[in-house]
Amino acid sequence: MDARFTAEQDEIRRTLRELFHKRCGPEELRAAVDTPAGHDPALWTALAEQLGLPGLALPEGYGGVGCSVTELALACEETGRALAPSPLLATAVLTAPLLLALGTDAQRAGLLPRIASGTLTAALAVPGHALTTALALTGHDPRGEWAGGGRAGGVQARQADGGWRLYGQVDQVLDGHSARLLVVAAHTGGFARSRVLLFLVRGDATGLTRVRQTALDATRPQARIQLRHTPAELLGGLDADVVPVLARLGDTAAACLAAEAVGAADRVLERTVEYVGQREQFGRPVGSFQAVKHRLADVYVQVQAARSAAYYAAWAAAQGERVCGLALAQAIQALRRAAAEGIQLHGGIGFTWEHEAHLYFKRAAGDELLFGPVHRLRAHAADVAHVFEEAGR
Numbered sequence: 134m135d136a137r138f139t140a141e142q143d144e145i146r147r148t149l150r151e152l153f154h155k156r157c158g159p160e161e162l163r164a165a166v167d168t169p170a171g172h173d174p175a176l177w178t179a180l181a182e183q184l185g186l187p188g189l190a191l192p193e194g195y196g197g198v199g200c201s202v203t204e205l206a207l208a209c210e211e212t213g214r215a216l217a218p219s220p221l222l223a224t225a226v227l228t229a230p231l232l233l234a235l236g237t238d239a240q241r242a243g244l245l246p247r248i249a250s251g252t253l254t255a256a257l258a259v260p261g262h263a264l265t266t267a268l269a270l271t272g273h274d275p276r277g278e279w280a281g282g283g284r285a286g287g288v289q290a291r292q293a294d295g296g297w298r299l300y301g302q303v304d305q306v307l308d309g310h311s312a313r314l315l316v317v318a319a320h321t322g323g324f325a326r327s328r329v330l331l332f333l334v335r336g337d338a339t340g341l342t343r344v345r346q347t348a349l350d351a352t353r354p355q356a357r358i359q360l361r362h363t364p365a366e367l368l369g370g371l372d373a374d375v376v377p378v379l380a381r382l383g384d385t386a387a388a389c390l391a392a393e394a395v396g397a398a399d400r401v402l403e404r405t406v407e408y409v410g411q412r413e414q415f416g417r418p419v420g421s422f423q424a425v426k427h428r429l430a431d432v433y434v435q436v437q438a439a440r441s442a443a444y445y446a447a448w449a450a451a452q453g454e455r456v457c458g459l460a461l462a463q464a465i466q467a468l469r470r471a472a473a474e475g476i477q478l479h480g481g482i483g484f485t486w487e488h489e490a491h492l493y494f495k496r497a498a499g500d501e502l503l504f505g506p507v508h509r510l511r512a513h514a515a516d517v518a519h520v521f522e523e524a525g526r
């Protein structure tokens with residue numbers, strides 16, 4: 134493993150950082166989250182047309198750039214630094230790999246080039262609070278029982294009129310209110326032949342109701358979707374083995390989320406260090422006090438350790454190693470610590486809505502609610518590695 138970044142990888146980071154610095158400052162960020170879409174469509178268009186960000190990890194044959202998970206994670210690190218609200222996570226990280234892995238030739242040819250160009254946004258809808266279980270981050274369910282069963286919970290799929298119809302509800306769908314395509318996990322086959330399949334649902338499909346929810350982290354908008362006999366297209370074929378594909382996707386998603394959290398933690402730490410160097414107390418800068426130095430040094434060490442874990446996870450995801458959940462746990466914890474110290478060391482201004490420090494703390498709390506909690510991520514990583522089994526022998 135060569136830990137050095139290539140010139141292309143450094144250029145991705147530099148270009149994105151400059152663009153976000155110009156177009157995603159505090160005022161632009163607040164304005165974007167208040168729009169109906171929850172993000173700035175003009176910024177998303179610029180990211181797609183100028184940088185090819187939505188297709189960064191898609192093959193060139195489908196209009197993508199052909200990069201690896203590492204480049205996608207580096208891009209997510211920069212979006213995390215700026216807390217830039219965009220459909221990148223929902224579209225490029227959670228949905229596009231499923232289309233690539235399971236889609237038919239016609240589905241790939243019809244959808245992936247549009248995703249790569251930024252004209253099509255997509256979202257993954259997993260019933261209940263089972264996203265991390267479906268992605269095998271906090272548990273493993275080989276039978277896919279997390280998909281539920283329609284009216285009893287989750288989404289039910291049945292064949293009708295030569296196609297498929299979906300019935301049910303999903304409460305937490307990232308960017309589900311604005312995505313033009315939904316990839317919905319649904320239960321089918323009844324009790325005897327129960328299984329999980331993925332279905333494509335157009336954003337304007339009949340029987341589909343989408344409502345944006347009030348989320349703790351406003352920079353990561355969520356929606357509740359309701360399906361009432363909604364027409365859908367099966368992703369791939371009836372023989373598709375969805376559960377292991379979702380588990381492999383979990384590694385990619387965790388690596389990108391870990392890098393995103395590291396970017397956010399690094400930025401809030403930078404801002405805190407800058408502030409304590411300017412703010413004076415008892416006639417001297419707050420940052421000159423030994424206790425403050427120690428606290429920030431501890432945060433710095435934690436952030437750097439999380440960064441190393443995130444970078445390794447991005448590399449390991451392509452090698453089939455199951456370390457990404459552990460890296461995600463470390464990154465979320467580092468962000469939570471950096472944001473908490475940032476709020477406290479900013480003093481009175483850090484506790485106000487006018488300051489941006491609370492946005493970073495909400496990102497940490499929101500990520501833990503959606504993709505954690507941290508102790509379950511670590512516990513499942515220990516189970517996968519058979520840590521306690523070995524210790525007990």
